[in-house]
Amino acid sequence: MNEAEPVIRFTDVSVTFTATRALDGVDFRLFPGEVHSLMGENGAGKSTLIKALTGVQPIHGGTIEMDGRPVSFSTPSAAQRAGISTVYQEVNLLPNLSVTENVMLGREPRTRIGGIDWRAAHERTRGLLATMRLDIDPRSMLADHSPAIQQLVAIARAIYVEARVLVLDEPTSSLDNDEVTELFRIIAGLKESGVAILFISHFLDQVYEISDRITVLRDGRLVGEYLTPDLLRIDLVQKMVGKDLPALATIRAHTSNSDVEGGLSDEEPLINAIGLGRRGAIEAFDLRVYEGEVVGIAGLLGSGRTELARLLSGIDRADGGELLIDGRAERLTNPRKAMQNRIAYASENRRTEGIIGDLSVRDNIALALQADMGWFRRIPRRRQDELAASYIQAMNIRPADPDALMGTLSGGNQQKVLLARWLAIAPRLLVLDEPTRGIDVGAKAEIQTLVSDLADNGLSVVFISAELEEVLRISHRIAILREKRKVADLENHDLTVARLLTIIAENSSDGDDD
Known part of the structure; x- marks a missing residue:
């Protein structure tokens, strides 16, 4: 050298x-x-x-x-x-x-x-x-x-x-x-x-x-x-x-103590997708998500992870199957219909489908709530200030300035603002597509801990990540996709990265436990 x-x-x-x-x-x-x-x-x-x-x-x-x-x-x-x-x-x-x-x-x-x-x-x-x-x-x-x-x-x-x-x-x-x-x-x-x-x-x-x-x-x-x-x-x-990071090591144990036990509850699932699919995007799949459960989605790039997320959240319209919410059939024809059912989607493309860089942190946090209320019922400035101050503190957003332009924030802090935006509408299901992609170890630990805490408080989460270690760490149950098809649905008990990789790589659909 x-x-x-x-x-x-x-x-x-x-x-x-x-x-x-x-x-x-x-x-x-x-x-x-x-x-x-x-x-x-x-x-x-x-x-x-x-x-x-x-x-x-x-x-x-x-x-x-x-x-x-x-x-x-x-x-x-x-x-x-x-x-x-x-x-x-x-x-x-x-x-x-x-x-x-x-x-x-x-x-x-x-x-x-x-x-x-x-x-x-x-x-x-x-x-x-x-x-x-x-x-x-x-x-x-x-x-x-x-x-x-x-x-x-x-x-x-x-x-x-x-x-x-x-x-x-x-x-x-x-x-x-x-x-x-x-x-x-x-x-x-x-x-x-x-x-x-x-x-x-x-x-x-x-x-x-x-x-x-x-x-x-x-x-x-x-x-x-x-x-x-x-x-x-x-x-x-x-x-x-600047310090040790025990958070990453403890999240797995934290989530594993949930009462959901991998989604095998006798209760009605919050979300029950039956034969849901879209031609050319993803083959028909079944998927259950229970209240307070984190369901991880694993698979290689192009396996259909994002396509699944977009169907669950009304971004794309399914051309087959049905979606039950609390046991009732619902047609999510657009994102607004999903929001009405308290389903929120955070895209993997946060720059093009998430943040509005020229607006302030305050405006970005209030955006989904304003859309939910309707543009003719403006959220009072005092309420916007309260929302921004609350989430900036709760999610450790830096800089702690509600007037800071969103485009000037680091990737991890932009991701926190996006999560705050969706949490402001009190969702029941949060669909997170690569929420920690391109952010540092500290911000990643904070977001993973936040997801774990939200699930402990009853929020259901679909969590997509290319990092199998992360999926294992945070999920109660893991659905595995391969070549636009769901090939397995496993409780996260003693699963390993090697086991997930084996399923992703094998040519048969053995192990589909859904």
Whole structure:
């Protein structure tokens, strides 16, 4: 590992928003030919550091050097011209354009008369995708591909511009295990060619697999820089949160003491889906959810997890089967009908289907309640203030400012605000699709504990997560999906990740206990 000269060096860098110091005298080094992971809780300053590096956010103190020379990027374009490229968690491409147009945008090969040489552009894109083992038509529209493919196309664009510094912000959040393996192969090749890679992820296994070096931030300050082999995982977590985190270890025992006992109660289930399905989305499935029960949904990317959630919450309309609520047949033709039955859905795409970034925390919390009451019956400002203050305190939302714009909050705090929004309408069933994706260990523990406490107080929860350990930790019962079909429904007694993986991978539907 080259220690001679970092390609990027931050010295005593500070960034201030009004009265808040997002970065407070931070030092940071990024060397060529290494993968450097930036770790910290949501709100620790990771996003601000990235924005300062990539020309999105000016710094208010300290210096940034590239190759030993001070630099100041006033725009992202200036940073890109200097060789700094970024791939964000939320794919920042143009879905209405082709794959080639997205990869080549602004750098298209030209004909002799100055027009775009589309044949050459498609061939270059095809060759680039081939090096990434992506067999897709470069002429196809980006919108026609899955989020995972779109993420890989974003990385292909970054490779095409021959970046010297590549920032990968949660690049694996939409990828399955095989795609992660392929991405890591690509990263290894870039590292061999001398590219400096800044890797941000909340998956600790991935951080330890791919990283050479780790920098930890907390509350906008530098905790330390470490060689990955020298930093134990438990030490990393404690450095990130500033204390031990017993919460993650105790949630499982907390939920397992429920009276529901895996949903085998003699009582009428709150939700009883019988043969519910939608052609092309998910095959007909049965699913019961009892009062105070957390039902986990496990399966690989594309297995039908989100499609199931959208049927249960009226986002999509079922074309077969029936849904019983308290034993009564109900047709959830739209989300408003679901809300009338006190069913709330939190989408996995919180940026596009959840938060309204230009509204305040107060407005975002009150939004569902206002919609439930009707737009002609405005919630009094005093009531909105009470709601916001109550949930900000109860859910430890930071900053504790109801007037803060939602778009300025970290991912974990945005997720807490979304949960507060739905809790404000007093739901009976909360359908949570990847509620902890892309958030830090501390915020994840808080949300898992909150879900557990809500279930203890009678709220029913459908909990979807790609992390099988999380599903096991928090659920009373687990429904397993494979290839758009429910293949098992198991009480969470002595289940293991290995057992779940076996069921997900096997070719028969043995073990369907519903």
